[in-house]
Amino acid sequence: MYDASLNESAYVYHMLQWPFAKSIFETGRLRLSPVRSWDDPYEKWWCDTLVGRKSSLSGIQAYGLCWTLGKYDEPRWRMAGFRRNEPIVRIRCQLRAILDAGRSLIGGQAGTLYLGKVRYRGEKRLLEAATAVNSGSAKEVTRTAASMLLHKRNAFRFESEIRLLWLDRQPVQDAFFIEIDPAAVISQIMTSPYASQNEHLEIKAFVEKYGIESKMSAILRAPGVEPRRNENQRP
Structure with a gap:
């Protein structure tokens, strides 16, 4: 299923620690983790509500990778770090x-x-929707589960999230992987403005071997001011 409201030519962004990003290049795989394993307790609760033992969607395993349409917000860097x-x-x-x-x-x-x-919906509406799903028999079970997993509380609206989901009925795995050619799928790597310049230069040297653009976020930099080569801004 592809959301028709999305423009295929649009860019989306995913933030993660550099060693995990580096492994994408080394293995040629995107990693989708079990939704139930996510740190956010709300996500665990919502997934259990939808596909738990008492649900009409039980037996479905859900894996996901979260992206965002947002690219200029400084708080995203602090949250990710x-x-x-x-x-x-x-x-x-x-x-x-x-x-x-x-x-x-x-x-x-x-x-x-x-x-x-x-x-994004109010919590009351989300609970009503989950109750309606669990009280009936879903004809298109995986489509229903995916649709519900693409809903979150209004408190998270600032995330502007795009979600890639894989659903199956196989035994649960530690992760689900999608094979990719990093040079064809990834168009840019940007380093956090809170990383040191030396860290960025190391990342840049690795990424550019794949012919991919590498930049350091300038969101905290004053116009016309270049960073010191040995600065370390990480909080």
Whole structure:
């Protein structure tokens, strides 16, 4: 399922610690983690509510990778780096490139891939929707589960989230992987403004071997001021 409201030529962004981003290049795989394993207690609760033992959607395993349409917000860098020791980077991909990689799974895996924009609702409406799903028999079970997993509370509206989901009925795994050609799917790597210049230069040297643009966020830099080569701004 592809969200028709999305423009395939649009860019989306994903922030993560550099060692995990580096592994994408080294393995040629995007990692989708089990939704129930996510740190956010709300996400765990929502997933259990939708596909738990007492749900009409029970038996479905859900894996996801979260992206955002937002690219200029400084607080995103601080949230991504909270309690993290490694430098944070931001991966930029075009939606079309993600879809092309996902389409390669068709016919080779027993499951369904979904790419959609998260809709934000009040908690009361979310609970009512979950109750309605669990009280009936869903005809298109995976589509219903994916649609519900693309909903979050209004408190998270600032995230402008795009979610890539894989749903199947196989035994639960530690992760689900999508094979990619990093040079074809990733168009830019940006280093956090809170990383040191030396960290950025190391990342830049690695990334540019793949022919991919590498930049350091200038969101905290005064106009015309270049960073010191040995600065370390990390909080």
